[in-house]
Amino acid sequence: xxxxxxxxxxxxxxxxxxxxxxxxxxxxxxxxxxxxxxxxxxxxxxxxxxxxxxxxxxxxxxxxxxxxxxxxxxxxxxxxxxxxxxxxxxxxxxxxxxxxxxxxxxxxxxxxxxxxxxxxxxxxxxxxxxxxxxxxxxxxxxxxxxxxxxxxxxxxxxxxxxxxxxxxxxxxxxxxxxxxxxxxxxxxxxxxxxxxxxxxxxxxxxxxxxxxxxxxxxxxxxxxxxxxxxxxxxxxxxxxxxxxxxxxxxxxxxxxxxxxxxxxxxxxxxxxxxxxxxxxxxxxxxxxxxxxxxxxxxxxxxxxxxxxxxxxxxxxxxxxxxxxxxxxxxxxxxxxxxxxxxxxxxxxxxxxxxxxxxxxxxxxxxxxxxxxxxxxxxxxxxxxxxxxxxxxxxxxxxxxxxxxxxxxxxxxxxxxxxxxxxxxxxxxxxxxxxxxxxxxxxxxxxxxxxxxxxxxxxxxxxxxxxxxxxxxxxxxxxxxxxxxxxxxxxxxxxxxxxxxxxxxxxxxxxxxxxxxxxxxxxxxxxxxxxxxxxxxxxxxxxxxxxxxxxxxxxxxxxxxxxxxxxxxxxxxxxxxxxxxxxxxxxxxxxxxxxxxxxxxxxxxxxxxxxxxxxxxxxxxxxxxxxxxxxxxxxxxxxxxxxxxxxxxxxxxxxxxxxxxxxxxxxxxxxxxxxxxxxxxxxxxxxxx
Numbered sequence: 001x002x003x004x005x006x007x008x009x010x011x012x013x014x015x016x017x018x019x020x021x022x023x024x025x026x027x028x029x030x031x032x033x034x035x036x037x038x039x040x041x042x043x044x045x046x047x048x049x050x051x052x053x054x055x056x057x058x059x060x061x062x063x064x065x066x067x068x069x070x071x072x073x074x075x076x077x078x079x080x081x082x083x084x085x086x087x088x089x090x091x092x093x094x095x096x097x098x099x100x101x102x103x104x105x106x107x108x109x110x111x112x113x114x115x116x117x118x119x120x121x122x123x124x125x126x127x128x129x130x131x132x133x134x135x136x137x138x139x140x141x142x143x144x145x146x147x148x149x150x151x152x153x154x155x156x157x158x159x160x161x162x163x164x165x166x167x168x169x170x171x172x173x174x175x176x177x178x179x180x181x182x183x184x185x186x187x188x189x190x191x192x193x194x195x196x197x198x199x200x201x202x203x204x205x206x207x208x209x210x211x212x213x214x215x216x217x218x219x220x221x222x223x224x225x226x227x228x229x230x231x232x233x234x235x236x237x238x239x240x241x242x243x244x245x246x247x248x249x250x251x252x253x254x255x256x257x258x259x260x261x262x263x264x265x266x267x268x269x270x271x272x273x274x275x276x277x278x279x280x281x282x283x284x285x286x287x288x289x290x291x292x293x294x295x296x297x298x299x300x301x302x303x304x305x306x307x308x309x310x311x312x313x314x315x316x317x318x319x320x321x322x323x324x325x326x327x328x329x330x331x332x333x334x335x336x337x338x339x340x341x342x343x344x345x346x347x348x349x350x351x352x353x354x355x356x357x358x359x360x361x362x363x364x365x366x367x368x369x370x371x372x373x374x375x376x377x378x379x380x381x382x383x384x385x386x387x388x389x390x391x392x393x394x395x396x397x398x399x400x401x402x403x404x405x406x407x408x409x410x411x412x413x414x415x416x417x418x419x420x421x422x423x424x425x426x427x428x429x430x431x432x433x434x435x436x437x438x439x440x441x442x443x444x445x446x447x448x449x450x451x452x453x454x455x456x457x458x459x460x461x462x463x464x465x466x467x468x469x470x471x472x473x474x475x476x477x478x479x480x481x482x483x484x485x486x487x488x489x490x491x492x493x494x495x496x497x498x499x500x501x502x503x504x505x506x507x508x509x510x511x512x513x514x515x516x517x518x519x520x521x522x523x524x525x526x527x528x529x530x531x532x533x534x535x536x537x538x539x540x541x542x543x544x545x546x547x548x549x550x551x552x553x554x555x556x557x558x559x560x561x562x563x564x565x566x567x568x569x570x571x572x573x574x575x576x577x578x579x580x581x582x583x584x585x586x587x588x589x590x591x592x593x594x595x596x597x598x599x600x601x602x603x604x605x606x607x608x609x610x611x612x613x614x615x616x617x618x619x620x621x622x623x624x625x626x627x628x629x630x631x632x633x634x635x636x637x638x639x640x641x642x643x644x645x646x647x648x649x650x651x652x653x654x655x656x657x658x659x660x661x662x663x664x665x666x667x668x669x670x671x672x673x674x675x676x677x678x679x680x681x682x683x684x685x686x687x688x
Contacts, residue, residue, distance in 0.1 A: 001369050004338055007345040008352060009369075014060075014328055015241040015288040017186050019351070020098050021059035022344050023365055026291065026332045026353040027104040027191070027245070028386065030408025030417060032064035034083055034103075037072050037405050042086035049408075049417055053358050054099035057365040060351065062243075062291075064408065065104040065191045068172040071113070071141045074134065077105070078175040084183045091184035102243055103180050106191035107169045107228075110144035110161075110198035111207065112297040114389050114397040115153035116404070123156045140165075145201045145208040145215065149255055151297045153396035161198075166214060166224055173228045174235035177242075187241030188232065189291060193225050193282065194245040195303045196252075196269075196296030203278070204296070206254055206268040218274070222281060229286040243289040244282055248275050248317040251299040258299025258597065260605055261310060269296060272317070276324045283325045290325065291353060292318040293333040305334040306595040307381040307477055308567065308602070312339045319348035334381065337368070359386050359410040359417075374490060377412060378483040383592030384675040385411035391593045393584035400589070411675035412484060414682035422682055427453045433688055434459065436505045436652055437520030439467025441666025441677045443488040443497075445518050448685035450495040458497060461504035465489050467522050468667075469674075471544035475568040508653055508662065516661045516688060520681070523647035523667035528556070533619030537641040540565060550639025551575055554624050556616050557644035558585040563599045565642060570606055577609040577636055579616055579626060590673060611636070647671050663687070 001009075008022045030036050032046045050063055068077045094101060115123075115138075122132045129138070142150060143165065144158035177188045193200050201207040202224045208215050214223050229242050250269025251259045259265040270278065279290060293314040295302025305313055311334050318331035331343065332353025340352035357364050360379040367376050386408050390398040397404075410416035415423060430453045435442045438460030446456035464470070466485050473481035492499060508517045525539045538547055540561055553569055555562045558580025566576035578585065585603070586596040603610055613629035619641050626634045651668040665681040 001371060005341045007341045012350055016239045017100055017241045019059045019100050022351045023058050024060045024330050024351045024353045025053050025058045025358050026355045027062040027065050028355050028408045029064045034066050036064055039073050040070055040077060040080045040083055042083040045417060047090055051094055052362045054094055054097035056363045057369060058099055060100050062102050062104050062189055065106045067106050067108055068169060068176060074137055076172055078179055084179045088183040100186040102187040102189045103185050104189040104191045105173060105176055108198045110201045111148045111158040112151050112196050113142045115150055115156045116397045120153055120155045120396055146210055148207055152391055170227045170231050174231040177232040178235045181236050181240055189243040189245055190228055192245035194247045196298060199225050204269040226285040233286045241288045243291050244287040246290045246292050247294050248292050248321045249294050250296050251294050251302045252296045256298050258601055260601055263605060275321055279321050279325050283327050289328045291330045300594040301598040304387060304594040306598055307480060308598050309334055311336045315343060322348055356386060359408060360412050377487055378480050380480040380484050382411050383595055384673050385409040388590050388592050390589050390591055392587045398589045412678060414679045424451050430454055431516055433516040434511050435518045435520055436508060438465040439522055440469045441681045442520035443492060444678050444681035445665055445685045446497045447491050448682050450497055456497055458499045459503045459505045460501050463502045471541040474544040519651050519664045519668055520666050521650055521652045521668045523671050524650040526645045526648050528643060528645055531616055536619045537643045540642060540644045543642050552638045554579060554636060554638040554641045555644055559588055560586050560591055562644035567599060579611050579614050581615055583613050
């Protein structure tokens with residue numbers, strides 16, 4: 001192990017609970033022990049994932065947050081006693097690892113509850129609302145501190161929680177904590193005066209407009225959180241550890257308005273001055289640890305940092321709050337492992353929180369300890385698999401239902417939380433399999449085939465492995481994507497996969513009709529040939545591969561690719577102009593709101609010219625001609641035009657060229673994202 005990391009592998013204490021090291025796996029929805037968005041039960045899939053993280057040297061583990069009142073089917077978490085007995089039977093196996101377990105309990109989501117189109121229909125139709133109440137009571141689930149708009153939908157507003165309901169939640173915290181303690185759990189974490197969830201909504205002045213004992217004054221706004229820890233301590237005893245998930249600063253300008261790093265703004269939520277007082281107040285109420293970051297659902301990129309956010313984005317604020325309390329403080333949020341070690345060494349924090357890295361590679365801590373850092377499969381902060389809750393103008397959460405019910409999967413690791421269908425099964429009939437294309441899809445296919453015992457051979461037309469992912473990872477802020485590309489190339493070397501570079505295969509039939517062949521040739525850009533002057537444009541990959549541009553650059557297409565290129569141009573001091581036919585930027589499913597809202601708000605802050613509901617009509621030398629939503633012509637001066645109009649599959653074969661043993665992976669079958677490429681590659685390799 002690198003000696004610089006030694007501070008992370010020292011023991012510490014939370015109250016009377018001794019933790020073997022400073023690595024904390026923080027809570028992620030979907031990694032639950034007692035079920036997620038389903039009837040509560042002891043969740044074997046969640047337990048398997050958590051146990052593997054514990055076996056691989058995580059010190060403290062917090063499973064996915066458990067709503068006290070289940071949004072689905074409406075049962076209270078304390079009502080199923082059998083699952084606590086099942087948990088008690090499992091805990092000795094967990095404790096053999098030497099790790100400790102705190103279960104995170106939440107009062108709920110309030111106005112942050114992710115409303116989908118289906119939920120809007122249930123709520124707005126009186127008959128459906130009545131029929132759905134037994135299994136999804138949206139009026140109760142979305143209740144907040146005060147009447148407030150939902151973060152995701154204008155059609156499902158939040159009402160104010162009654163005092164009686166608040167007391168019911170307080171009692172439920174105590175009941176559940178007692179059952180967890182009796183099952184052998186080491187502590188609980190209260191979720192949360194954090195991220196704009198229900199408890200946080202009570203503390204935030206821009207949400208809480210109450211005039212009773214739970215609103216108005218500082219003490220009243222924090223009363224709910226204080227009563228919870230007091231109830232848990234009363235029921236479980238003063239020595240039972242209770243952590244609090246805590247946002248140091250809200251970083252919020254108002255409803256659905258976040259504040260970007262470095263932005264000057266007026267805080268609508270909790271500023272640092274209040275946070276100093278609140279942290280001490282909550283400590284004195286009985287909390288034994290603060291598990292910290294920043295943000296709210298209105299400034300979601302602080303709590304779930306996309307790749308555009310700086311590393312260690314929350315560390316300075318968490319280190320600052322550490323000076324005002326006497327209990328341990330954990331910092332989470334895109335933490336760099338060496339920065340975390342330095343912060344622990346200097347006493348700025350007591351523990352380092354990591355979440356998504358465990359999804360990408362559950363063994364990453366063990367690999368650090370055994371000097372195998374290059375073997376760690378990196379998280380690329382994409383949210384495609386773990387948290388792709390998506391929102392753009394005119395729609396609520398546009399996440400597929402399958403994803404809503406199964407969070408905490410991973411775009412770069414098909415096995416994460418899916419070992420029931422994604423697992424390496426050794427073959428009894430090894431064979432040679434030809435893979436045409438050495439991009440991510442081709443390499444993932446080869447990796448899984450090799451692990452199964454087959455002999456994959458990659459043929460790549462270029463002189464290096466990576467395909468279009470080389471361009472996709474080229475922007476300055478995409479170091480994590482370049483790390484993933486390096487990981488795949490290393491896997492090919494370590495596994496001894498035969499690779500032929502600079503080898504173009506035009507006709508797969510050359511391998512013989514009975515050969516096993518996988519096509520992974522990717523996609524080609526969609527060219528706007530009907531636009532006069534289209535030949536004057538360059539394609540996105542041309543720019544990403546290094547083609548020079550001028551100062552003013554028009555980008556045709558405001559989807560994710562176009563917006564990321566515009567962001568890179570802006571970072572480099574250029575003047576991007578985004579032309580988009582739809583009524584919002586990144587108006588596509590699968591892109592997490594944490595990612596898309598950052599880019600939208602970045603362009604607004606930096607006054608990037610964005611032309612929505614605008615169509616390209618003609619490309620000229622030094623300008624483009626567009627039409628707006630009313631049909632008016634607009635002339636936009638620019639030095640260069642970059643086309644980001646999307647891609648179409650580009651298989652090397654035609655239908656009548658295919659052999660009976662041929663399959664397709666990646667964008668050559670259907671254009672998607674990295675998750676669709678990797679998961680399908682894994683599944684095809686398992687079928688061979």
